[in-house]
Amino acid sequence: MRLNILLSSLLPVFVRAAVQDPVCVVGAGPTGLAAAHALEAKNYSVVIFDKELEVGGKCQAYYDGVDGSLWHPMGALVVSNASYTETVPIIKDAGVPFLPGLSVTTGWDYPPLSPGDSVVNVTRMPTPTLDQIALILLEVPRYTALRDAIVKRTGVMRYTNGVPNDLTIPMGQWLSKNGFEGLPIIVNASLQLIGYGDLEHTPALYALKYLSADLLAWYTNLGTVNFVGEFHPIPSDRFINETGFECADYHAVFLHYASSIHGQIHTNTAVTKIDRSGPSPVLTHVSLGSTQPQTQVQNCSHLVLAFPPILEALQSTGSSSGATVDWNTTGIDMDLSPSETSVFSRVGLTAYFSGAVGMPQVPPQVAFAQLPTADVGQPVLMTKMHQGSGVVGTYSWGPWTPTGRGNLSVEEARNILLQTYSRVDFSPASADSEMDSENTSGAIPITDQDVREFRKWDYFPRFQSEDLANGIYDKYNALQGQQKTYWASGLNGFEMVEYAIQAGKEIVETFF
Numbered sequence: 001m002r003l004n005i006l007l008s009s010l011l012p013v014f015v016r017a018a019v020q021d022p023v024c025v026v027g028a029g030p031t032g033l034a035a036a037h038a039l040e041a042k043n044y045s046v047v048i049f050d051k052e053l054e055v056g057g058k059c060q061a062y063y064d065g066v067d068g069s070l071w072h073p074m075g076a077l078v079v080s081n082a083s084y085t086e087t088v089p090i091i092k093d094a095g096v097p098f099l100p101g102l103s104v105t106t107g108w109d110y111p112p113l114s115p116g117d118s119v120v121n122v123t124r125m126p127t128p129t130l131d132q133i134a135l136i137l138l139e140v141p142r143y144t145a146l147r148d149a150i151v152k153r154t155g156v157m158r159y160t161n162g163v164p165n166d167l168t169i170p171m172g173q174w175l176s177k178n179g180f181e182g183l184p185i186i187v188n189a190s191l192q193l194i195g196y197g198d199l200e201h202t203p204a205l206y207a208l209k210y211l212s213a214d215l216l217a218w219y220t221n222l223g224t225v226n227f228v229g230e231f232h233p234i235p236s237d238r239f240i241n242e243t244g245f246e247c248a249d250y251h252a253v254f255l256h257y258a259s260s261i262h263g264q265i266h267t268n269t270a271v272t273k274i275d276r277s278g279p280s281p282v283l284t285h286v287s288l289g290s291t292q293p294q295t296q297v298q299n300c301s302h303l304v305l306a307f308p309p310i311l312e313a314l315q316s317t318g319s320s321s322g323a324t325v326d327w328n329t330t331g332i333d334m335d336l337s338p339s340e341t342s343v344f345s346r347v348g349l350t351a352y353f354s355g356a357v358g359m360p361q362v363p364p365q366v367a368f369a370q371l372p373t374a375d376v377g378q379p380v381l382m383t384k385m386h387q388g389s390g391v392v393g394t395y396s397w398g399p400w401t402p403t404g405r406g407n408l409s410v411e412e413a414r415n416i417l418l419q420t421y422s423r424v425d426f427s428p429a430s431a432d433s434e435m436d437s438e439n440t441s442g443a444i445p446i447t448d449q450d451v452r453e454f455r456k457w458d459y460f461p462r463f464q465s466e467d468l469a470n471g472i473y474d475k476y477n478a479l480q481g482q483q484k485t486y487w488a489s490g491l492n493g494f495e496m497v498e499y500a501i502q503a504g505k506e507i508v509e510t511f512f
């Protein structure tokens, strides 16, 4: 009798796995992989597509060193034990070590460069006054309590509890309205250095979701108010049970995470067309590996579109022959409904660029920042992760555009990087040496060959203040499930690995 009940309850599950077309997941970044895991846990079959050579989405890396063991993040690098609750177990499961984190003790700064500048020197970031420090320390606990209460109430995935009007305003206004006078300088740096906009543009909704107590503490560094600084080597086992920010090779983490997915993962494969006119979606994909790209179709029971949903990514702008098309910028030919078009035309991104650049003159374990940032595509952050490698990681963004991908091309941003770093004198910079104009040996020109890798990313999908105030998340949420299509990305919460994983899981837990 018991066996009969068990069998009859399991039957639908087996039938579903056996007879249904798979759920097609487009995007093998953290969101898509988390969705695929969640779907398989519910016995759905899945098939995943991604145009990148390997899984991980924006968690890619450049490796050098004798055996390729030196990791340079091209995307995500930072993890916090306190707030990355879904992520930390995945990192541990992958056996990827927690590496020395960027600590925020002493920062080195270079100014925005003007066309007339020949060489600029890096300088120590100005030390705040005791009054400033006292004010900031006073404000941190109040901010933390307020922020945590707000995020608990409204910060659920897809903001399904509604977006209160006072969170739709830019973060600068929110801070001032709530009487914070010391924190703005830190909050602005924490947004600008990471490509998350600034006090003037980034809605409080997102800035608050991002800036949790642990991250704010990292930026304020318990009173030494500098923003980026030297690396402090930390034994890899120290991380466990401690709060704090460390780094992890997320690319290796997600390669491991993907390896336990049973469904097929087609990497180096662009989804070029989705036909939703029939009873279930039919997806066309092109494998990009060969000189003669192969076009194939896949029937899908449902679609999970797990990437930033800007209009350019959801409309075709190229031919479908494959050979001459830049699949990094060409979107999917899919007949968007008028309501989908009206929502996705309002999504904006940061044009964010990362590089791996050979610069032996830069000392290891030091970080440099451009503050204030120039908003013209100049690199804003640079770190050298390893002793024994001449490679630095660079991060650039700009200029700010409210919707769409932004106009700065990867070639233009690469040139701006070459021009900028060729004119900054990093030579005497080390954790121990003082930098002043007498102690410089000049800027060293960077050539094209020094740039080992340079990438542009679709980063930080978000809506603007005005659209938030007009209830755009309600409209976005109403799209879920229409024509068997589900949408999951940083837009569902915030552009961080932790929220990407949560977004992928939540979509499946709610709708499947």
Ligand SMILES: Cc1cc2nc3c(=O)[nH]c(=O)nc-3n(C[C@H](O)[C@H](O)[C@H](O)COP(=O)(O)OP(=O)(O)OC[C@H]3O[C@@H](n4cnc5c(N)ncnc54)[C@H](O)[C@@H]3O)c2cc1C
Pocket (backbone or CB within 6 Å): 026, 027, 028, 029, 030, 031, 032, 049, 050, 051, 052, 056, 057, 058, 059, 074, 075, 076, 077, 078, 079, 269, 270, 271, 272, 306, 307, 308, 313, 331, 332, 352, 353, 354, 395, 457, 458, 459, 488, 489, 490, 494, 495, 496, 497, 498, 500
């Ligand atoms: C330089 C940089 C630094 C970062 N640092 C951090 C950090 O320190 N900590 C942190 O938590 N987060 C960081 N992030 C953010 C983090 O990487 C993202 O939040 C996360 O990767 C988002 O995951 P996702 O799966 O939603 O999207 P993505 O990672 O963007 O994955 C989407 C995937 O969809 C694929 N795709 C899109 N369209 C198609 C198509 N038509 N056909 C096939 N495939 C398609 C893309 O190729 C991509 O691989 C950083 C990101 C960048 C770029």
